[in-house]
Amino acid sequence: MTIDKIQEEIIDEFSMFDDWMQRYEYMIDLGKSLPLIEQEFKTDDHIIKGCQSKVWVHAKLQEDKLVFTADSDAIITKGIIAILIRVFSNQKPQDIIDANTNFIDEIGLKEHLSPTRANGLVSMIKQLKLYAVAYQTQLN
Amino acid sequence: MIDVTTIRKDFPILNREVNGKPLVYFDNAATSQTPQQVIDVIVEYYSSYNANIHRGVHALSQEATDKYEQARITIQKHFNIAKSHEVVFTSGTTHSINMVANGFGALLSAGDEIIVSALEHHSNIVPWQMLCERTGAILKVIPMNLEGELVMEKYQELLSDKTKLVFCNHVSNALGTVNPIETIIKEAHKVGAAVLIDGAQAAPHIKADMQALDVDFYTVSAHKVCGPTGVGMLYGKEEWLKKLPPYQGGGEMIAEVTFEKTTYADLPHKFEAGTPNICGGIAFGAALDYMNTIGFKAIATYEEELLEYATEQLLSINGLKIYGTSKKKTSVISFNIDNLHPYDIGSILDKLGIAVRTGHHCAQPIMEFFKIPGTVRASFSFYNTKEEIDTLVAGVERARNMLL
Ligand SMILES: Cc1ncc(COP(=O)(O)O)c(C=O)c1O
Numbered sequence: 001m002t003i004d005k006i007q008e009e010i011i012d013e014f015s016m017f018d019d020w021m022q023r024y025e026y027m028i029d030l031g032k033s034l035p036l037i038e039q040e041f042k043t044d045d046h047i048i049k050g051c052q053s054k055v056w057v058h059a060k061l062q063e064d065k066l067v068f069t070a071d072s073d074a075i076i077t078k079g080i081i082a083i084l085i086r087v088f089s090n091q092k093p094q095d096i097i098d099a100n101t102n103f104i105d106e107i108g109l110k111e112h113l114s115p116t117r118a119n120g121l122v123s124m125i126k127q128l129k130l131y132a133v134a135y136q137t138q139l140n
Numbered sequence: 141m142i143d144v145t146t147i148r149k150d151f152p153i154l155n156r157e158v159n160g161k162p163l164v165y166f167d168n169a170a171t172s173q174t175p176q177q178v179i180d181v182i183v184e185y186y187s188s189y190n191a192n193i194h195r196g197v198h199a200l201s202q203e204a205t206d207k208y209e210q211a212r213i214t215i216q217k218h219f220n221i222a223k224s225h226e227v228v229f230t231s232g233t234t235h236s237i238n239m240v241a242n243g244f245g246a247l248l249s250a251g252d253e254i255i256v257s258a259l260e261h262h263s264n265i266v267p268w269q270m271l272c273e274r275t276g277a278i279l280k281v282i283p284m285n286l287e288g289e290l291v292m293e294k295y296q297e298l299l300s301d302k303t304k305l306v307f308c309n310h311v312s313n314a315l316g317t318v319n320p321i322e323t324i325i326k327e328a329h330k331v332g333a334a335v336l337i338d339g340a341q342a343a344p345h346i347k348a349d350m351q352a353l354d355v356d357f358y359t360v361s362a363h364k365v366c367g368p369t370g371v372g373m374l375y376g377k378e379e380w381l382k383k384l385p386p387y388q389g390g391g392e393m394i395a396e397v398t399f400e401k402t403t404y405a406d407l408p409h410k411f412e413a414g415t416p417n418i419c420g421g422i423a424f425g426a427a428l429d430y431m432n433t434i435g436f437k438a439i440a441t442y443e444e445e446l447l448e449y450a451t452e453q454l455l456s457i458n459g460l461k462i463y464g465t466s467k468k469k470t471s472v473i474s475f476n477i478d479n480l481h482p483y484d485i486g487s488i489l490d491k492l493g494i495a496v497r498t499g500h501h502c503a504q505p506i507m508e509f510f511k512i513p514g515t516v517r518a519s520f521s522f523y524n525t526k527e528e529i530d531t532l533v534a535g536v537e538r539a540r541n542m543l544l
Contacts, residue, residue, distance in 0.1 A: 019160075020159065020491050021488075021491055024487070024488060024491060024542070025542055028484075028542055028543060053481055053483050053513070054513075073481055073513060074481035074483045074484050075480075075481065075484050075543055076483070076484050076487050076488075077481075077483070077484075113487075114486075114487060114490065117483075117487070
C-alpha cells in the first residue's frame with residue numbers, strides 16, 4: 001500500500017472515535033502490539049532525542065524497502081511509533097523522503113499530545129526521514 | 141481553619157475546564173495559582189502608576205518606588221529579616237542562587253569545599269559545579285536514604301575547616317522532604333562555613349524565620365507563593381552581602397561612575413542592576429499578604445490533612461508506590477505504579493483535566509538513586525479539596541486499568 005493510502009486509512013480509523021480517551025485507548029493497544037526492536041539495537045546510539053520517554057529506532061534495508069523497528073519505555077509513545085511505523089515502514093526510501101505528514105494534523109495527534117510529546121513526534125518523523133535519506137544515498 | 145469554598149472563589153483559574161473536564165490543579169509545586177487580590181494589584185500597577193523607580197522626580201515614579209519598597213518591607217517582615225536592605229529582589233530562586241555562587245567565586249580558593257545535598261533541583265547543582273570549575277573548589281554531596289531523607293551522620297563527616305559553603309533546599313521539590321535545616325545551619329557555622337538555603341519549595345508551606353534560623357542566605361520564588369513568575373528574593377545577611385561582589389553591572393547598582401572607577405551603590409541596590417520587575421515585586425508583596433491573611437498555621441494544618449488523605453487513598457491502588465516517605469514532608473506525593481511510565485499516567489490524567497507533573501522533576505540524581513525514569517508528582521495547595529483528590533485517585537485507577 002502507498003504511504004498516502006495508509007495515511008487515509010489511519011485518518012478514517014481516528015474519525016470513528018468520539019473522544020480522546022478512546023483515541024488514547026487505541027494508541028495504547030497499538031503500543032502493546034508493536035513488534036519490539038531487537039535488544040541489541042536498544043542502545044544509546046539508537047535513541048531519539050526530544051522525548052520525555054526513551055525511544056529507540058532501528059532501520060534496515062530489505063531489498064529496496066526500508067523496514068523500521070522501534071520501542072519505547074512509555075506505552076502511549078509506543079502507540080505513536082506504531083502509527084508512524086505503519087505509515088513509513090516497508091516503503092521505498094525515496095517515497096519516505098517525499099511523503100507528506102498531513103495525517104498527523106488531520107487526526108489531531110499533535111494538539112492532543114503534551115508539548116514534550118509533540119516535540120518527540122516531530123523528532124521521530126525527522127529521524128525516520130533521515131534514515132531514508134541515508135539509505136537512499138546508499139542505493140544511488 | 142480553612143474555608144476552602146470561599147478561598148476557591150479567589151482563584152478565577154480554578155473555574156476553568158480542561159479537555160472538557162473541570163480543572164484539578166495538582167501541580168502546585170511547579171507553580172501556584174494567582175488569587176484575584178494579586179491579579180488586581182498587577183492590573184492596578186499597569187493601569188495607574190507604572191513608572192520607573194528610584195530615578196524619576198515625578199509623582200508616578202515616586203508612587204511606584206514607594207509601593208516597591210513597601211513590598212520589600214512586607215517580605216522583610218514575613219521572613220523576620222533584621223534589615224530591609226538584606227532583601228534583594230531577583231528574578232527568582234535560580235537567579236538568587238547564581239548570584240551567591242558567582243559572588244563566592246571571589247572568596248574561594250583551590251581545595252576549599254562546598255557541600256550540597258543529594259536532594260537538590262539539578263539546575264541548582266550546576267552553579268556550584270561551575271563555581272568549582274572556576275575556583276578549584278571541591279563539591280561534596282550529603283547522601284540520602286530510602287525514605288528520601290538526608291543522612292545527617294554523613295553530613296557531619298563531610299564538614300571540616302575546608303568547608304566554605306553549604307547549600308541545601310529547605311524542602312525537596314521532587315519528594316517533599318522537609319530537611320533539618322536548623323541542624324544543617326548550626327553545624328556548618330561551627331566550622332565557619334556559610335549556608336545558603338533554597339526556600340523555593342518551603343515558602344508556600346512554611347513561614348521561615350531568618351533571624352531564628354541564623355541562615356546566611358535564603359531564596360524564594362514569588363510564583364510558588366501565589367505571586368507572579370519571574371520575581372523572587374535573595375535574603376543575605378548584611379555582612380555577607382557586603383562581602384560579595386555584585387553580580388551584574390548596570391543602572392541602579394552604582395553610586396558614582398567615572399571611566400577610571402565605579403563605586404557601587406549601597407545594599408540592596410548593589411545587587412539590583414537595571415530596571416527590576418517592579419510590578420512583580422509589588423505583586424510578590426501582595427501575594428505574601430494574601431497568604432498571611434489565610435494564615436500559615438491554618439494552611440499547614442489543612443495541607444497536612446490533604447496529604448494524609450491523598451496518601452491513604454493513593455496507597456489503596458494496587459501496585460502504587462510512593463517515593464519520599466519521610467515523616468516530615470510537605471503536601472507533595474511522588475509516585476509510580478508497577479512499571480508503568482509516569483509519562484503515560486500523566487498524559488491520561490491530563491485528558492481527565494487533572495494537572496500533575498511527570499518526569500524527573502529536575503532532580504535526576506534522585507531518580508537515579510531510586511533507579512526510576514521519573515515519577516508522577518501530585519502537589520496540593522490550600523485551595524485544593526478532598527473531592528479533587530478523589531478525582532485524582534479515580535483518574536489514576538483508570539489510567540492503571542488502561543495501561544496495564
Ligand atoms: C527547590 C527548587 N529550587 C529552585 C527552583 C527554581 O525556581 P525558579 O525557576 O523560580 O528560579 C524550583 C522550582 O521548580 C524548586 O522547586
